[in-house]
Amino acid sequence: MDIQAAVLERPEGTLSSYKISIETLELEGPRDDEVLVRVTSCGVCGTDRGCIHGIEPYPAPGVLGHEGAGIVEDVGRSVTLVKPGDRVIMGFPYCGVCRNCRGGQPRYCESLGTLLFSGYRADGSSPIKRRDGGALAGRFFQQSSWSTHTVALERQLAKVPDHVDHDLMGPLGCSISTGSGTVLNELKPHPGSSIAIFGAGAVGLSAVMAARLTGATTIIAIDKDERRLSLARELGATHTISGSDRLAEQVKDATHGGVDYAIESTNGSNLVAEACASLDMLGICAMVGGAAPTAEVKLTHPDMLQHGKRLIGIMGGGGQTPAYHLALMELQAAGRFPLEKLVRPYAFADVNTAIADSDSGDVVKPILHMN
Ligand SMILES: [Zn+2]
Ligand SMILES: [Zn+2]
Known part of the structure; x- marks a missing residue:
């Protein structure tokens, strides 16, 4: 399917040069353990900016964004935890089978570095490509959610209760849970x-x-x-x-x-x-x-x-699980965790303004809204 995504490029071939522009790309459907999410919003995190400015590693051309929130549109054949129509946020990915994942410490997944920063699935594939077939790193934190749609792993999702503003909750996927x-x-x-x-x-x-x-x-x-x-x-x-x-x-x-x-x-x-x-x-x-x-x-x-x-x-706040995300959502809804005070909303088209306002310190937590 066609999607709109913010593509990072290095026009001069150096890590310090960058250009981000919204492009139409092709996204493939979900694999067995994946979920197609219509992204409605996504935070701008320090790690996105670290990658943009060449401090942390990420291949270009590629799509960033790792604090996504949205609505499930389709699910892979083995998915049981979510269904189309569910509102979700996308948290840290993990492999689910290594020693630390099995030991209840998925933040210390042995494949975490690859899953976060390679820009590709563990098997080296990317779910998105350019319309001319050109390759893109489309799997930042296994979500690349500066995009109108993405496919993510079922196990990195957390459902959002009806009484909670899900577009405020995307940053629970990284920065807010980390702190x-x-x-x-x-x-x-x-x-x-x-x-x-x-x-x-x-x-x-x-x-x-x-x-x-x-x-x-x-x-x-x-x-x-x-x-x-x-x-x-x-x-x-x-x-x-x-x-x-x-x-x-x-x-x-x-x-x-x-x-x-x-x-x-x-x-x-x-x-x-x-x-x-x-x-x-x-x-x-x-x-x-x-x-x-x-x-x-x-x-x-x-x-x-x-x-x-x-x-x-401590990676990602340690015990970052769907249960922990749910606890923060309930605390916010009850007025005991007022994360809305950190946030400023931006239209997706203004992604470069949101990045600049975060770089300058004017805004603590920009959230891009895709619709
Ligand atoms: Zn693992
Ligand atoms: Zn982050």
Whole structure:
């Protein structure tokens, strides 16, 4: 079938050059374990922008988008969990058969890198092509949902209840679950504890909203952008720290010695060392922000060892499952997880404006609307 999709190209052949334009492409029907989704909306995430700007890997020409929401139009022969007409969001893909998938940790699927960034199915095929037959990487996060239609894996879908605005929920597929899941599924701050969140983008602000749902009594948001810190306070931050200098010292000053938990959510700033230094004894730092494949972290060995600190990597908020997505949807509908405050809607045709507004920091979470 014919679809409209936002195609990324490298007109000068370099990673720094890019052009995104909406094109008519051909999409094939769903395979046995796949679902055809009419995409109604899709978020713009830091990882899309990382790929556009050549920081994270993605082949061009190709289609990005990995926070898609939409309506099921057709299902493959073995699909049982959804049917045509169901409203769904598309989350992280996973293979379902490797050691970690079978062990209940699909975020650490052994094929995750290929499934997210290769632009192709695990067997190397792409469900979309140009009308002249030209190949395209059409499987970003196995969904490439900057598109009016896509085919995705049944197991990466979560159904959306009738009373929930499904077009607001696409970002649960990545950034919103990454920030909130790190707090609610992994760190689980204890009553009376303190948490410092480095970076107040969609991931960091989701962590702030999640921390407010726990017994943590000190929630510190850190960013260079005062507008985002203002929003962080509105969403539940008890303290904010502005700028990029002496961050660990400022956190320690605000907490009489350091925090119990820290989250590094920046996309490329790599403040992991600063976040670890801001911990109190026995504190835990979670690194969750995307970075270049060659990015390194340098820590002070005695500080980590003698103070019993821990540093952990967390992908996609850890336990990101359909049940977790449903929990966030119900919390949002009940007014306890106001993710709508992060969002600005854009028409699909304005995809380049949405990217630019996200790059500049003017908008936390653009959502493209396909109709
Ligand atoms: Zn797997
Ligand atoms: Zn993302």
